[in-house]
Amino acid sequence: MTPTSAPSTEEFLDLLRTMLLIRRVEERLRDDFHAGKLPGGVHLYIGQEAVAAGVCAHLNDDDWIASTHRGHGHFLAKGGDPKAMIAEIHGKETGICRGMGGSMHVADFSRGIIGANGIVGGGVGITVGAALAAQLENKGQVAVCFFGDGAANQGVFMEAMNVGALWKLPLVLICEHNGFSEFSPSDTVTAGDIADRPEAFDIPSTSVDGNDAIAVWEAASAAVDHARRGNGPSFVLATTYRTHGHNEGEVYWLSGTYRDNSEIEDWNRRDPIERLTRTLVERDICTLDEVGAMDREILDTVEDACAFAEASAVPSPDAVQDLMFFNQAP
Amino acid sequence: MTPTSAPSTEEFLDLLRTMLLIRRVEERLRDDFHAGKLPGGVHLYIGQEAVAAGVCAHLNDDDWIASTHRGHGHFLAKGGDPKAMIAEIHGKETGICRGMGGSMHVADFSRGIIGANGIVGGGVGITVGAALAAQLENKGQVAVCFFGDGAANQGVFMEAMNVGALWKLPLVLICEHNGFSEFSPSDTVTAGDIADRPEAFDIPSTSVDGNDAIAVWEAASAAVDHARRGNGPSFVLATTYRTHGHNEGEVYWLSGTYRDNSEIEDWNRRDPIERLTRTLVERDICTLDEVGAMDREILDTVEDACAFAEASAVPSPDAVQDLMFFNQAP
Amino acid sequence: MAKKRLIQAINDALTEEMERDERVILFGEDVEISMFGDTVGLLDRFGPDRVRNTPICEATLSGMAVGAAAAGYRVILHMMFSNFIYTGFDAIANQMAKIRLMTGGQIMLPVTVIAGYGGGRSTAAQHSDTPYPALMNLGGINVAVPSTPADAAGLLKTAIRGNNPTFYLEAGGRGGQRGEVPDGDHLMPLGQAAIRRSGGDVTLVSVGAMMRPTLRAARALAADGIEAEVIDCRTLVPLDTETIKASVARTGRLVVVDEARDRCSAASHIAAVIAEESFHDLRAPVRRVTVPNIAMPYAPNVEKPLLPNPERIAEAAATLVQA
């Protein structure tokens, strides 16, 4: 599988904009979390933005994605509304899930975002189902599953590869290898190279530097195209790093540490946003000033979204009565 | 991995005896089933005997095996008592499980037989646990999981490979590829070659003709030895065929057929017992007369076991009260 | 009206619904040849796009049902034996039962899960569970337990056309029971219990296939001069408590008959509801006739007495009336 083309100027700028949006939203969520403004916890995606952005760049509104507990980035990259997401995380009625799901469950079906998922591996089977639906629709839709290196050890991963390959489903499996399975360094819980696992199913597997947005963009381009053409599933392993904690609250309740600060600093030097910015400037696609302007615009968006979220009302406690079932009392 | 040696004369004869025993027991179960003598159904192993016999030849009483719904052969090959097994299948108090388990649950922990299993893939996790115990005991025990090609599509298979490889457990995975996943021809439900799946975990994988007892014996010898030496899991794919139905009762309730008789006849010509007999005679290890004598002895054993089973009393209905919990009312 | 075997009523209903709405799809292990006969002929008729034999991978199958339904299809998932529900329980409990609430009601989830349940045929512990108590407790799952061919057809059609996940449980080995099925498009709403027999002395509530032994018990009681009212729940979620309460208001006595294990059974729940909401109507203790807290044994002589039977039911009812 080879990428269909290189990103255009517009696409380059979109990539950067998406990544910056994710970053700024999450930095604000970080601050709001520590300020005690959020009712629940957040699992931040900071450091991994190139993956969501590089993959979702190839998707349309009617393509499906399923995401994880670390799902803000996927939501935003797939075109989800920052206001509705932030309001959700504040537990507000204006939230994308009316405040019922929170950070781990941000979903927008109208944009093909089947939802973040608090169950590790929970999105896998769901994506297979969406891929089956896409295949039956026969309109070239694809279904993309984002999951972590930890999730790759759940049996559903293998099951999905088998079903996907067998039925040639338009399924794209994106494994974000961010160094940790919760608090366990990945290699303490994972045997072999995850990127080898698809081979037994004749599923094309590509490993990329997940902090290199362009590399991700290219690998995803090929994988999505493969699926759209009816050639079946493909797999991309994106190696990256979560520079924040597993859960932003962990500093308050973990009894120990599980990594050296130097490791974090190392990875901060490989920051995907700085890296893409540098490339874009080097390639004369934009200037640093333009990036600054973009950033300010994004910061305004985030500011507005947060103001909106804070000003929104909490949901009515009675709302749940209508939500367990469609048109039926619980 | 190479086998440690070739079978000795004694080992050759034991192999044949085990296979014949399994065959004769099951032929009788078949007859008794159709005669309406058995309370439940049976999944016969006829045609696959070389696998159980070839693998269990390398195991001691304190090695563990977990088996499947098609588990009579594994039980007998691992040294389980035919009387106790047949009585079990008759639902009698003298059964190995006191009549509580029946055909799908024959187990004898004193011989390391953790049990047949009515849940496809159900034995996999259990074997990993037994392998963990064996590793902790540090006495060279191994744990062997028999499972079908259909079971290889259950996610636990991948999970077990990951855990097994990670912890270098003394785990031997034996996949019996008998052409069907229940009523589905294997290739209609399985993508790729199952024998390729272990590779991603650096687990040695060997494919053998499962109707060739000697080939199985050799592959299992290497795999068991690998585990005993502390080198971790290994995998053997034994290609074979179930010449009987998935369930012996299917002829009464299936609305259609799912294979041609010619396919069965083809495989009957590759019968593993005839094949081993031929080899043994060719190699002057025994004569056809000696095999006949062995067979008669086995038939007597089976006859005795069935008479024992039929003459045994049914369990007391109160027995269940003591069986859900140890020393505690249910 | 046509007399049909229960399994035939199911097969006909599936055929009609798939005919009626081409967005209805069905998948599961060996749905082509069909272990129980309920899905026979569907693959031939509707083709391999809409009817798929799957690999054995229940964890993914239940997740797929959620995903395909969320993506706009009406899904029928056949899980074969109820015990395999446990193998696929993650996506049932964590996704199917919760995703609508978690996402703020963004979607409907038209999923029907079919499985056979119950013991009595020496299939032993791993092929004879009665799983509805766990499903009932999840909250977001409807549970249908039809006991007649007419209800089998009517409830299945309602489930398939419905927009909420519904477990449709077939009583194992009882598919051969025959009964009249109304002609035409026969639908039975969820949440309407059936009064199978009227009587003023005691109310017998039956779950699923317990209807027959319960009716038999009622006939035996009548011979002793006790008139029992027999109410067949038809669905456990939603549960028609009104019909049960109205009956208890007349009889003052209740026996619930359920082939689930006793602890936290459907029978427990119905008893609890009545002990709260109809307390002042009750003239005697509420009895449960259930399976003891034991996994199903293989030996028939041990298994049989664990299941509710007409004798146990009649005895329970008689004690209440005579007390």
Next chain:
Amino acid sequence: MAKKRLIQAINDALTEEMERDERVILFGEDVEISMFGDTVGLLDRFGPDRVRNTPICEATLSGMAVGAAAAGYRVILHMMFSNFIYTGFDAIANQMAKIRLMTGGQIMLPVTVIAGYGGGRSTAAQHSDTPYPALMNLGGINVAVPSTPADAAGLLKTAIRGNNPTFYLEAGGRGGQRGEVPDGDHLMPLGQAAIRRSGGDVTLVSVGAMMRPTLRAARALAADGIEAEVIDCRTLVPLDTETIKASVARTGRLVVVDEARDRCSAASHIAAVIAEESFHDLRAPVRRVTVPNIAMPYAPNVEKPLLPNPERIAEAAATLVQA
């Protein structure tokens, strides 16, 4: 006696039991660093043979627990959040709960499964289930729901030394509650409820961490002249029905407080047992204060009122007494 946080009592009990019997092993995801703090320090102390961080693969972990126990070890499996029990439910329901019966009692199965349960902290639907109803219905599984540090220690030790599978459920987020723990080797048998407060007007039975709001309700009731007896179940399987029945014989009134969803809850079951066995002692309906049949929502203002609280409990009790 020493005052300890509940989570510390658990940690101490684990340490003591692993010290006491070297065949006790513990595994689970991140048991080294320990999400809840209950397993902190065990890996350092007992080494990587006996304490293992596992990959994320609950289906295999629950199977492993069965296999390692069958092969002679005393297994402690930590499942973190209760919802992940569903991910590993196959081997729990189909193996752990049944294997002793299926094999004719050949083995004991010394398995303790630890998990945190319950809502109230905006962890949303997939991190806040209260799973004991499904476990209770399986039949072959003990269920402990300690509510004090002393019981947390005593029940855990009993579970670990016991020879049957026991789910030991920690009320999520309530590990910081403090209380006295007896010195020395403090064991608490399964199946003995505690009377936390005596009173003659109404019996309040609480499950697990519902003990505190129930006690608070009792105090509020006392201010209104209603004396409530508070019984803490401590274990749900086995269930100490005798203590509950004896209390109801004195009070004639029962409220069961349970943070499970209502349908087929522990509360339902207890209510059903009393409606049968203590019917003639009852002077009023049996009330359940539970979570409605709804998955936990995220927004705190929506989640909180779903959970039983002192007001709802007191109100239920008061209605009974005033009726």
